[in-house]
Amino acid sequence: MAAPVRNGGVDKRRLILDAAVTVFARKGFHHCRVSDVADEAGVAYGLVYHYFSSKEEILNELFLERWQIMLDAIAAIDSRESLAVREKLYEVAGFIIDSYRNQPDLMKVIIVEVTRAANSFGALHLGKIREAYGGIAEIVEGGRRDGELKETISADFAAMCFYGAIEQLLSAWIFDLLPQTEAEFERAKGLVVEAICDGLALPVADEPGVSG
Amino acid sequence: MAAPVRNGGVDKRRLILDAAVTVFARKGFHHCRVSDVADEAGVAYGLVYHYFSSKEEILNELFLERWQIMLDAIAAIDSRESLAVREKLYEVAGFIIDSYRNQPDLMKVIIVEVTRAANSFGALHLGKIREAYGGIAEIVEGGRRDGELKETISADFAAMCFYGAIEQLLSAWIFDLLPQTEAEFERAKGLVVEAICDGLALPVADEPGVSG
DNA sequence: ACACTCATTGACTGACCAGTCAATCTGGGC
DNA sequence: GCCCAGATTGACTGGTCAGTCAATGAGTGT
Numbered sequence: 001m002a003a004p005v006r007n008g009g010v011d012k013r014r015l016i017l018d019a020a021v022t023v024f025a026r027k028g029f030h031h032c033r034v035s036d037v038a039d040e041a042g043v044a045y046g047l048v049y050h051y052f053s054s055k056e057e058i059l060n061e062l063f064l065e066r067w068q069i070m071l072d073a074i075a076a077i078d079s080r081e082s083l084a085v086r087e088k089l090y091e092v093a094g095f096i097i098d099s100y101r102n103q104p105d106l107m108k109v110i111i112v113e114v115t116r117a118a119n120s121f122g123a124l125h126l127g128k129i130r131e132a133y134g135g136i137a138e139i140v141e142g143g144r145r146d147g148e149l150k151e152t153i154s155a156d157f158a159a160m161c162f163y164g165a166i167e168q169l170l171s172a173w174i175f176d177l178l179p180q181t182e183a184e185f186e187r188a189k190g191l192v193v194e195a196i197c198d199g200l201a202l203p204v205a206d207e208p209g210v211s212g
Numbered sequence: 213m214a215a216p217v218r219n220g221g222v223d224k225r226r227l228i229l230d231a232a233v234t235v236f237a238r239k240g241f242h243h244c245r246v247s248d249v250a251d252e253a254g255v256a257y258g259l260v261y262h263y264f265s266s267k268e269e270i271l272n273e274l275f276l277e278r279w280q281i282m283l284d285a286i287a288a289i290d291s292r293e294s295l296a297v298r299e300k301l302y303e304v305a306g307f308i309i310d311s312y313r314n315q316p317d318l319m320k321v322i323i324v325e326v327t328r329a330a331n332s333f334g335a336l337h338l339g340k341i342r343e344a345y346g347g348i349a350e351i352v353e354g355g356r357r358d359g360e361l362k363e364t365i366s367a368d369f370a371a372m373c374f375y376g377a378i379e380q381l382l383s384a385w386i387f388d389l390l391p392q393t394e395a396e397f398e399r400a401k402g403l404v405v406e407a408i409c410d411g412l413a414l415p416v417a418d419e420p421g422v423s424g
Numbered sequence: 425a426c427a428c429t430c431a432t433t434g435a436c437t438g439a440c441c442a443g444t445c446a447a448t449c450t451g452g453g454c
Numbered sequence: 455g456c457c458c459a460g461a462t463t464g465a466c467t468g469g470t471c472a473g474t475c476a477a478t479g480a481g482t483g484t
Contacts, residue, residue, distance in 0.1 A: 012431080030242055033471060044433040049473065086413075116328035126387055133389070140412070150414045153407055157400075160384060161377040161407045168376025175338055177345070178368075188369075195365055195373045199411030200352070201298075202362045224461080245441060256463040261443065 013051045015041045020058045025105035029059055029113040060124070063114045066106060067128050070096065074135035078142065085143030086197055092136065093166055094189045100170050101185050108174045111167065133159050149197075162196045225263045227253045232270045237317035241271055241325040272336070275326045278318060279340050282307065286347035290354065297355030298409055304348065305378055306401045312382050313397050320386045323379065345371050361409075374408050 019041035023032050034055050038045045052058050077083070077091045100107040114125055136159035143149040149158070169188055172178040231253035235244050246267050250257045264270050289295070289303045312319040326337055349371035355361040361370070381400055384390040 034473080035471080046434065046474085047432055050431070053473095055472070112329070117324070126389070130389060143412075148414065149412045153403055153412060156390075157403055158407065158412050160380050160390075161373075161404070164376040164378075164380025165373040166376075167380065168372050172372060177338075177342060178372075191365055191369055192373070195370065195411070196407070197411045197413045199407070199409045199413075200355075200361045200365060200370050201409045202360065246443080247441080258444085258464065259462055262461070265443095267442070 012041075012043060012047060016043060016048055016051055017058065017062060019043075021062060021103075021106050021109055024059065024062075024109045024113060029055075029109070059109070059113060062106065063110050063125065064128070066099075066103075066110055067132070070099070071128070071131055071135060074132065074139075078135065078139045085139060085146070085148045086193055088139045088142075089136075089162065089197065090189060090193045092139070093162075093192050096166055096170070097185055097189055100173065101182075104174075107170065111170055111174060115167065116171070133163060136163055158196075162192075165192050165196060224253070224255060224259060228255060228260055228263055229270065229274060231255075233274060233315075233318050233321055236271065236274075236321045236325060241267075241321070271321070271325060274318065275322050275337065276340070278311075278315075278322055279344070282311065283340070283343055283347060286344065286351070290347065290351045297351060297358070297360045298405055300351045300354075301348075301374065301409065302401060302405045304351070304374075305404050308378055308382070309397055309401055312385065313394075316386075319382065323382055323386060327379065328383070345375060348375055370408075374404075377404050377408060 016037060020037045023036045023040050026032075027036065034048055035045050037055075037058070038048050041048075048058075052061070073095045074092055077088050077095070080088070080091075083091070115129060133156070137155040140149060140155040140158045140162075144151055144155065169178070169192060173180050178184070228249060232249045235248045235252050238244075239248065246260055247257050249267075249270070250260050253260075260270075264273070285307045286304055289300050289307070292300070292303075295303070327341060345368070349367040352361060352367040352370045352374075356363060356367065381390075381404060385392050390396065
């Protein structure tokens with residue numbers, strides 16, 4: 001169970017996982033060879049198969065490891081009863097955006113190779129992805145119970161819109177369609193929540209605010 | 213230019229494209245062989261290379277063909293000046309959703325293999341995808357000019373949320389996370405517009421509606 | 425110092441498959 | 455009937471690469 005660190009304190013398995021992130025992010029999962037990963041890790045080809053049964057298992061591992069952290073985070077956020085729905089959603093958006101900020105390569109791999117390619121792989125991933133939907137839907141559901149959100153849009157549908165907006169945001173960063181600065185990251189957290197909670201329409205005002 | 217229909221009125225090129233849609237949708241672009249496409253089309257292996265220079269060119273063709281139709285549709289919708297923003301957005305959502313309803317395999321291939329995998333391929337696709345963003349942003353921009361939408365969220369960001377919600381919706385159908393019935397398709401058109409325009413939050417009421 | 429276990433190595437194999445090409449067919453023009 | 459252009463065929467090739475494996479190294483217990 002514990003990492004088999006016989007070497008000078010170096011966990012080769014971890015080394016391989018990290019190298020895989022770099023290589024998968026750079027060349028794409030399908031367009032890189034296992035030898036690329038081994039080279040990047042500074043490790044012999046065969047060692048990759050000592051720790052993993054296949055190339056795909058490396059990707060699975062990366063995904064499951066990180067995704068579980070996110071699922072736990074979402075659950076933890078939902079359980080903080082002092083938070084209003086908007087605040088919970090802000091925390092979720094913030095967590096995901098910060099994940100990208102701190103580990104852009106890893107998130108790129110997860111989004112591009114797993115989340116956005118869920119057909120290629122087994123139901124394993126789809127189930128996990130569905131769990132994320134579900135976690136967000138729970139938060140929305142709570143907001144409806146507390147009378148903070150309206151009932152015309154189902155929690156599932158709302159969760160889908162929210163998650164979709166965030167995934168699109170990350171994709172736009174990944175594909176360099178949007179600028180990636182610290183300020184943009186922070187601003188995006190608030191914007192995505194505002195867009196989803198309040199919408200794009202102008203609030204109806206009593207006085208038609210036309211001046212000068 | 214014109215289809216070279218020497219055969220008994222059968223355009224083999226079209227036949228191959230249609231077969232590719234079926235096969236790509238069923239097994240995924242990366243997991244199918246060119247021979248699968250040829251077999252599905254009832255055509256010899258080599259003929260595929262008579263009409264297309266590579267497997268990837270088939271995918272390009274499918275994408276560009278369909279995507280251009282959508283770009284044109286978005287532009288056409290935007291130019292209908294009698295429509296309010298919400299109506300324009302409804303039309304756009306409707307167009308995309310109907311595309312999926314009428315040609316689910318083709319849309320699945322485009323979304324899963326191209327749109328959601330834009331890294332693997334050239335800037336060609338990214339440019340086209342960006343154009344779609346831009347078209348929607350134009351519509352939003354118009355809405356802001358007419359005082360129908362607020363200014364706190366940029367048109368680009370708004371377009372991203374809108375497009376993201378729709379793509380997530382299609383993905384959910386594609387991966388069977390949501391039921392696919394005629395009624396659901398119709399309902400989704402309105403819901404996605406409501407979610408994006410009005411948001412999830414309850415409209416603020418003067419009386420704090422606490423009863424019971 | 426010996427034996428045992430597990431880590432590590434990298435050359436090799438077997439399968440797969442995109443793309444080629446020379447041969448054959450087909451139908452129209454003359 | 456003959457010729458040509460383009461359509462059609464499918465066996466073959468060349469390269470790629472995931473995964474195997476037999477050999478070697480390195481740490482640990484006795």
